[in-house]
Amino acid sequence: MQQGREYSMLQANQSTLKQPSFTKYWVSRTLSSTSFQMLSVAIGWQMYQITHDAFSLGLVGLAQFVPMVLLTLIVGQVADRYDRRMIVFLCQIIEGMVAALLLIGTIADWLGREEILAAAAIIGACRAFEGPSSSALLPMLVPKELLPKAIAWTTSAGQTSQILGPTLGGLLFSVGPVYVYITAALALLTAGGLSFFIRVRTELTVKKPEPVTIQSLFSGLVFVRKHPVILGTISLDLFAVLLGGATALLPIFAQDILHTGPWGLGVMRTAPAVGALMMSMILAYFPLKRAYGPTLFGALAVFGLATMLFAVSKQIWLSLIALLLIGASDVISVVIRSSLVQLQTPDEMRGRVNAVNSLFIGTSNQLGEFESGTLAGWVGAANAAFIGGIGTIVVAGLWMVLFPSLRRLKSLSES
Structure with a gap:
């Protein structure tokens, strides 16, 4: 069997x-x-x-x-x-x-x-x-x-x-x-x-959309707020990326810390995407089957620790390993978050909820770069990246307390 x-x-x-x-x-x-x-x-x-x-x-x-x-x-x-x-x-x-x-x-x-x-x-x-x-x-x-x-x-x-x-x-x-x-x-x-x-699959039926009202315009936000697992997942990614945006500081690391010049910057910019691609291919062939909540928080812990490792590294090879881990751990979060949003949202609401999700992702990336640059201006690039890594881990721990249903999540169908 x-x-x-x-x-x-x-x-x-x-x-x-x-x-x-x-x-x-x-x-x-x-x-x-x-x-x-x-x-x-x-x-x-x-x-x-x-x-x-x-x-x-x-x-x-x-x-x-x-x-x-x-x-x-x-x-x-x-x-x-x-x-x-x-x-x-x-x-x-x-x-x-x-x-x-x-x-x-x-x-x-x-x-x-x-x-x-x-x-x-x-x-x-x-x-x-x-x-x-x-x-x-x-x-x-x-x-x-x-x-x-x-x-x-x-x-x-x-x-x-x-x-x-x-x-x-x-x-x-x-x-x-x-x-x-x-x-x-x-x-x-x-x-x-x-x-x-x-x-599209022929067995899917298209429901007649509700009339456009002020309530329907904000229904995506309301839906996310009423579903703790989705709210916790989306907001966790927002704040984790917001604090852990060390990649925005790569030009400073390449020029002033690692002294590699433009070639090092190019390689470091590519490293997170390479790590993410490798992990996404692994997940495509060996998908997650259980313990989604613990896996999500574990991936964020790796993300934070890898960011801290990158912050203290003085060798290009060690920095590249850290960036590979940052990209790989981030993809685990992306796949879990996307799967939860898709599977726990009714088809007639998916457009609105995905729009909210896209806004959170875009905001975290843009504001994360701004936050990292501002903090680096105050305390230096290495210290800013290290603080960001700590912040990611702190946020993960705080979200485990605020969203216990997300922490205990075992199946993508749980709510």
Whole structure:
């Protein structure tokens, strides 16, 4: 009987990427995320080449981030009321068209500061709609028992994009920005084509959405607040990443502490993504089956300890090991959090809840970099990273007390 269950699980593990709609989804998401990373590199470099102004460079990131904050409530409503597949398709096509316009503007030499900021804002708005819609679409593509594995595969796509995107964008930009925009435009249009041909599982029924009211606009936030496991998981990730954002300080470590120069910075920026990719592939083949709560808090403890190790390291090889552990432990948290949000949220609410989740993730990343930079300005980069690691562990311990249901969580279906 045990061998039969193991064989059945092996068949299930092998079947995830063999499902045509999920495969199209995975390739489409990889192309879209990689293109976004490429465009972010190219837009930033080109803005600085045109303006030679650090403030204008900062506005590019702000232009991409602000739409996500402003559109959070609207994005959730749209994702729960309309065909999520078509939302993803339209966003990817529009992003591809923006890349094509950046290409034309570069060739025709009319691309300036305002045009780049407008392009960044449009891409940011599209990503604001695409992210939650794409996340809410995933449970409609695979059986419930395969969802954690599908999330692990999807996470691996994101980590692959974070490795390939900036590298490929930088290499192509060194030849000329037009090559970045051509590649990104073609990849995004291909991603859109794949999204268009995705088919959801036929056994799913679509419920008629409730009328748009003030209550429904905030229903995603209300749902998260009323479910301690989801609230605890999302808020835990928010504060842990907020305090443990040592990666924002990598330029200081590369130049002033490890004395490696630009090559060391590049390798260190890649290390967390490599660690995350390795762990996501492990989880794709050997998914978590039990003790989700203890595993989540254990991963956060490793994240905090690895951050502290990175802070005190004076050798590049030891720093890279610490960064690999940071990326790997963070992915465990991402997979557990994403699985909980997807499995414990009704399909008709997934768009709104995923929009809230995306806002928390974006906020933690942006504010985490700000917090780390500010603290480093007061106490130094090494001390700031060490304090951040301690803060992550303290937050994990505090959340174990505040959310006992999360601490005791054994199954993804528990609430």
